Amino acid sequence: MTTPHQKPQPNRQTLYVAIALVLGIAVGEVLNLTLGNSGSTGPSPALSPVIEVFSSLTDIFLRLIKMIIAPLVFSTLVVGMAKMGNIETVGRIGIKALLWFFSASIFSLLLGMLLVNVFEPGSSLHIALPPIGTDTGLTLVKPTLGNFVSHIFPKSIVEAMATNEILQIVVFSMFFGIACASIGELARPAVKLLDSIAHIMLKVTGYVMHFAPVAVFAAMASVIAQQGIGILLSYGKFIGEFYLGLLLLCTALGCVGFVFLGRRVLSLLRHIREPMLLAFGTASSESAYPKLLQQLERFGCDEKVCGLVLPLGYSFNLDGSMMYMTFAVLFIAQAYGIDMALGDQLIMLLVLLFTSKGVAGVPRASLIVIAATLSMFDIPEAGLLLLLGIDQILDMGRSATNVFGNSIAAALVSKWEKALK
Template sequence: MATNEIMQILVFSVFFGIGLGRVSGTAAGQALKRAIDGLMDVMLLVTNAVMMFAPFGICAAIAGVVTVQGLDVLITYGKLIGWFYVALVAMWTVLYFVGRAILGGRMPELVKTIREPMLIAFSTASSEAAYPRLIEVLQGFGVRKRLVGFVLPLGYSFNLDGSMVYQAFAAVFVAQAFNVHMSIGQQIIMLLVLMISSKGMAAVPRGSLVVVAAILPMFHLPEAGLLLVMGVDQFFDMGRTATNVLGNSIATAVIAKWEGELSPAGVDPESDHSLESGREHSHALGNNELGTSRT
């Protein structure tokens, strides 16, 4: 953990979380949870302060690279960004057809419904900014509020498809920039590690950079390579955030379909179910009265 080895940190965090859950009912456990929540607020504040000064460091780093490597490095950045969006389009295609196989003809309707949250996520590079509007449109699509409130936050912690793609691209790009050869086996191991390490990542701008910074030392890649990616991270962040919104929206609709909680569009799911329950109650009451009169 002292050398920023992410797997050790993950294992410790899991055991610590289990232990904290066991003592959460005690006064000491509650005090520790409040202290950790307060520490998280402080660390987010410190991180935001650092990110305010990050553009100056990024500008200097890119200027140094362009001075040494020439303007050709901008072409390299263009290829990296282009192939990243090609990969995202491929993922969108896969997600669409998987959703189409389960949701059927309602899949195009879902894509049309979540256009606005995806545009918000793309423009702000923040999943949290699109979260309130995404809840509204998913309920308008026919997903019950209680199911949206459960699946969507869970997806924001464990189903960050776009962030996963970006982290793999960033790590491989750093390896190629510093001429570090990675075998297919190492790349597969790195993919598996990223699948685990990306869980629970904060859905805020630049959140993926923290995971990439932790992954680089594990595979003996220079941490300074992260500066090369930070210079164009905004372009990556926009695409990966929109992908996260798309993936979580499809996941929420699919779970709703499996659980029988998906109502037709334009019908309030809550009132629809309450009306159905009322009709069943009235029908049962009518049968009872009929039976009584017959007796």
């Protein structure tokens, strides 16, 4: 869809998003100091209207992005399937992608487990623990085979698109695309129409991205205004160690990328810096999806491969979220003085590996998976309250890491398919 392997041009948009991020932190801290109500469980009456405005601005941007995702995933995937021409190619790419996803997920979980056991952030937490049995306010979704199936196979493509269930859209698109490929000439008008729609949606993405700095500013200002930079001191060790873990994870994934891509991995980083910054600022991997697709094609990834790998990655390859789940469960266990044996920790990793795939599309999915895992191992679910106040700050890092992981996946599968331009 775009000219392959273009050199990234100086991007003012990235600069604007970075400036918005810094301004959001500064404005948020000023609001916290002047209007915030220290020690309260929520924003002060004076701060509430400001938070509402900021939340609305962020919500507008995220809604506009979600408006783009379903038609973009459907059109790009169907066109890609039709151009591949046969189910063997689709299967080969899908298997390569899934093997990479599960390998990266297992590595993320193991690295998280290792770091938490080494650092023991929960053991040095110097704040009062929530009483056992305190309601967390989360709707617990038990990880069952029924839940897993319901989040993969759509009963209505209209419903799947309305709720942005990416995995369901992928399943329908694959059936639709393979059918288009099998009937050949008769499907040509439909494929050409969807190709046009994909180009149009990428153009719409360009329009929506002009609003990104405003959304990033509002999101950051809202978080800091409510929590204050002071919260970083209370949870400083945990936050610092978690971000160190994310940095190590990205470094490891980047090294694997270097093995297969060579110095081109640096070009990949330059291309995806804006989507990563966007995901970081809004604490949403979804917000970066349309721009990420565009940038990966500019880097030289095959559009057919990207059209299949990226949507699958958004359900199966959330490396930052996987590490966060390990960190959170063991952090809470340590905070309550519960010593989990190595065998139990390894079983927990297997549980997280599979249950995290069963709640794709559920709001606050990471926290819900963590809550379900805590109950399985008799760890107080009330411990989640320790994380709710800083979840947005942690979500920023894991969202950016998710984008990075999916970028590496798309580039590697393109390389393995000999389709990297």
